[in-house]
Amino acid sequence: MHKVSINFATIIVATVIATTSVFAAGNIVKPEKQNWSFSGLFGTFDRGALQRGFQVYNEVCAACHSARLLHYRNLKEIGFSEAQVKAIAASKEVTDGPNAEGEMFQRPARLSDRLVKPFPNEEAARAGNNGALPPDLTLMTKARVGGADYLHALLVGYKPAPKNMKLGEGMYYNLYFPGQQIAMPPPLVEGGVEYADKTKSTVDQMSRDLTTFLAWAAEPELEWRKRMGVKVILFLLILTGMLYGIKRKVWSDLH
Amino acid sequence: MSNSKFKNPIVAWIDYRLPVFTFLEHELHEYPTPKNLNYWWNFGSLAGIILVIMIVSGIVLAMHYTPHTAFAFDSVERIMRDVNYGWLIRYIHMNGASAFFIVVYIHIFRGLYFGSYKSPREILWILGVAILLCMMATAFLGYVLPWGQMSFWGATVITNLFSAIPIVGDSIVTLLWGGFSVDNPTLNRFFSLHYLMPFVLVGIVVLHIVALHQHGSNNPIGIDIKSPQDTISFHPYYTIKDMFGLGVFLILFFGFVFFAPNFFGEPDNYIEANPLVTPAHIVPEWYFLPFYAILRSFTADALIYLPISWLMSAKLAGVLAMFASILVLFVLPWLDRSPVRSARFRPVYKQFYWLLIIDCVILGICGAKPADAPWTYIAQAATAYYFLHFLVIIPLLSFFEKTRPLPTSISEPVLKGSGNSSIVASAKPMEKA
Numbered sequence: 001m002h003k004v005s006i007n008f009a010t011i012i013v014a015t016v017i018a019t020t021s022v023f024a025a026g027n028i029v030k031p032e033k034q035n036w037s038f039s040g041l042f043g044t045f046d047r048g049a050l051q052r053g054f055q056v057y058n059e060v061c062a063a064c065h066s067a068r069l070l071h072y073r074n075l076k077e078i079g080f081s082e083a084q085v086k087a088i089a090a091s092k093e094v095t096d097g098p099n100a101e102g103e104m105f106q107r108p109a110r111l112s113d114r115l116v117k118p119f120p121n122e123e124a125a126r127a128g129n130n131g132a133l134p135p136d137l138t139l140m141t142k143a144r145v146g147g148a149d150y151l152h153a154l155l156v157g158y159k160p161a162p163k164n165m166k167l168g169e170g171m172y173y174n175l176y177f178p179g180q181q182i183a184m185p186p187p188l189v190e191g192g193v194e195y196a197d198k199t200k201s202t203v204d205q206m207s208r209d210l211t212t213f214l215a216w217a218a219e220p221e222l223e224w225r226k227r228m229g230v231k232v233i234l235f236l237l238i239l240t241g242m243l244y245g246i247k248r249k250v251w252s253d254l255h
Numbered sequence: 256m257s258n259s260k261f262k263n264p265i266v267a268w269i270d271y272r273l274p275v276f277t278f279l280e281h282e283l284h285e286y287p288t289p290k291n292l293n294y295w296w297n298f299g300s301l302a303g304i305i306l307v308i309m310i311v312s313g314i315v316l317a318m319h320y321t322p323h324t325a326f327a328f329d330s331v332e333r334i335m336r337d338v339n340y341g342w343l344i345r346y347i348h349m350n351g352a353s354a355f356f357i358v359v360y361i362h363i364f365r366g367l368y369f370g371s372y373k374s375p376r377e378i379l380w381i382l383g384v385a386i387l388l389c390m391m392a393t394a395f396l397g398y399v400l401p402w403g404q405m406s407f408w409g410a411t412v413i414t415n416l417f418s419a420i421p422i423v424g425d426s427i428v429t430l431l432w433g434g435f436s437v438d439n440p441t442l443n444r445f446f447s448l449h450y451l452m453p454f455v456l457v458g459i460v461v462l463h464i465v466a467l468h469q470h471g472s473n474n475p476i477g478i479d480i481k482s483p484q485d486t487i488s489f490h491p492y493y494t495i496k497d498m499f500g501l502g503v504f505l506i507l508f509f510g511f512v513f514f515a516p517n518f519f520g521e522p523d524n525y526i527e528a529n530p531l532v533t534p535a536h537i538v539p540e541w542y543f544l545p546f547y548a549i550l551r552s553f554t555a556d557a558l559i560y561l562p563i564s565w566l567m568s569a570k571l572a573g574v575l576a577m578f579a580s581i582l583v584l585f586v587l588p589w590l591d592r593s594p595v596r597s598a599r600f601r602p603v604y605k606q607f608y609w610l611l612i613i614d615c616v617i618l619g620i621c622g623a624k625p626a627d628a629p630w631t632y633i634a635q636a637a638t639a640y641y642f643l644h645f646l647v648i649i650p651l652l653s654f655f656e657k658t659r660p661l662p663t664s665i666s667e668p669v670l671k672g673s674g675n676s677s678i679v680a681s682a683k684p685m686e687k688a
Contacts, residue, residue, distance in 0.1 A: 228513060
């Protein structure tokens with residue numbers, strides 16, 4: 001009895017493992033694992049990368065993509081001074097109102113405003129982008145399988161299409177996009193951004209900086225969370241150790 | 256009153272009028288518990304503590320959440336970004352749901368292994384299955400609230416299941432939706448019910464504990480308490496053991512909350528719900544995957560569907576099978592007629608027990624995969640085996656299994672385990688304590 005059931009179980013498990021490896025491939029290419037400043041138990045966001053990443057977002061991505069969950073005030077958290085953030089905000093116009101006369105009016109953005117969207121609504125965004133809708137970027141690293149690794153792989157993953165593949169009208173070949181056809185033109189070009197801190201703006205550099213910025217945009221609490229986590233776990237380890245000691249003591253009179 | 260057992264006059268005064276202290280004394284201190292409970296017995300109290308954590312964190316979240324399709328997703332993000340410690344509260348609630356199911360599933364499989372569902376604990380077990388059903392409903396309703404893509408499409412798929420019911424099916428679906436698709440009225444009633452269900456759950460848990468305290472805990476060797484020598488008081492022995500278990504649990508739990516808060520989640524749920532865009536794969540939360548696999552395994556060409564194909568549609572068969580997979584647990588005490596509770600003395604049952612666990616894991620894997628070959632075939636075989644286990648193997652084992660001899664008392668194997676068996680076993684009961 002014993003032997004039979006064990007063999008049965010082994011066969012089932014082996015079948016499952018074998019089929020998993022065959023069917024994991026599909027049309028999705030697994031992105032390479034990167035070493036991010038914010039990964040690991042003690043990871044923190046590289047401040048330089050965050051600010052450069054914001055510059056890439058602001059000068060390149062923001063032409064089509066919104067980041068609607070961020071407020072300008074949030075940018076102070078990545079090391080910009082209040083004056084810098086005010087200047088960034090003031091360069092954009094927002095509609096406010098109605099005023100005392102009942103009219104809507106335009107004014108420069110303030111710290112309390114959300115990052116200004118490039119298009120007023122979905123229809124306008126589609127009309128401006130060949131029918132495709134550029135997704136909001138605030139939660140991008142949390143909203144895609146593979147997270148930051150996937151995002152970086154995608155940004156640097158544009159390649160000439162294989163000869164036997166016919167691309168759709170206005171589509172681009174990207175190895176890491178599911179189905180390998182993406183409506184977004186390659187967004188990053190060598191030297192496309194002139195970094196304020198004189199870092200050389202290669203495509204790889206810009207992609208890493210942007211991904212770091214978007215990882216922060218998705219999880220602005222990450223550093224606080226990990227710092228608190230270390231303290232909480234250390235506390236619990238000590239507490240649980242003590243509880244174990246008391247348990248041993250209480251139970252000792254039974255044995 | 257003067258001869259009250261409480262020395263503190265205030266305690267004595269209160270207890271004379273409202274016997275809460277007598278109750279606590281009776282249920283904690285005098286409550287006899289088998290002395291041989293192992294760490295698998297920690298998971299009941301642990302589940303109760305998680306229920307409290309879920310209710311407290313949930314009440315705080317409800318203060319900041321907006322149950323409206325236009326604001327729900329953003330209000331959750333506002334909790335994550337602008338509410339003080341909002342991210343912590345939400346991650347506790349989110350991971351708490353997964354932790355609750357892990358703990359409860361272990362608790363259930365503990366009961367299955369040691370035969371805790373057998374006489375006289377049938378109603379205790381039935382109440383436990385009712386708790387599981389109630390938890391599943393609560394978890395499903397709660398998962399819809401953040402109004403992400405998986406919230407919306409999960410709700411659409413699951414509510415649509417009811418349309419398989421003959422005649423009244425479509426009316427039931429319209430009633431659940433509050434309209435003709437999953438929309439704002441659906442979100443509103445789901446929020447209301449998600450707030451209600453945990454308190455129903457508390458009610459059943461109280462009954463579960465009352466039923467438990469009637470005959471006390473089962474134990475790893477599954478034989479009845481024979482003498483006071485077999486028992487110890489719940490407090491302080493099991494209170495401290497439960498506290499230590501809680502500590503270990505919290506280390507693991509907060510490990511996820513602080514360092515991998517989205518481990519159990521689905522990335523698609525960080526995309527706002529969009530009725531016009533269907534996700535590539537609609538998958539439920541991990542704790543529903545085995546049931547989802549059972550549901551999907553009834554296809555028109557499935558071998559397991561053939562015997563009932565003249566009676567009902569494949570869709571209805573799948574829905575019924577999914578519910579039956581839990582309902583079968585209600586009658587388990589009567590399917591298993593073996594007088595021996597613990598699998599330690601049931602060598603054949605023990606093998607099938609582990610096969611059932613493997614079967615459930617396979618069902619879970621199948622539930623996460625797209626409904627294509629070979630997964631559909633594996634799921635169909637695993638579904639068939641699941642019901643075979645409960646409806647055929649368990650009843651047959653009751654009659655044909657040759658069980659091993661049971662110890663005469665709980666104390667006997669415990670004492671043998673302590674090394675100098677010959678001396679201790681011959682000691683008088685009172686000398687032991």
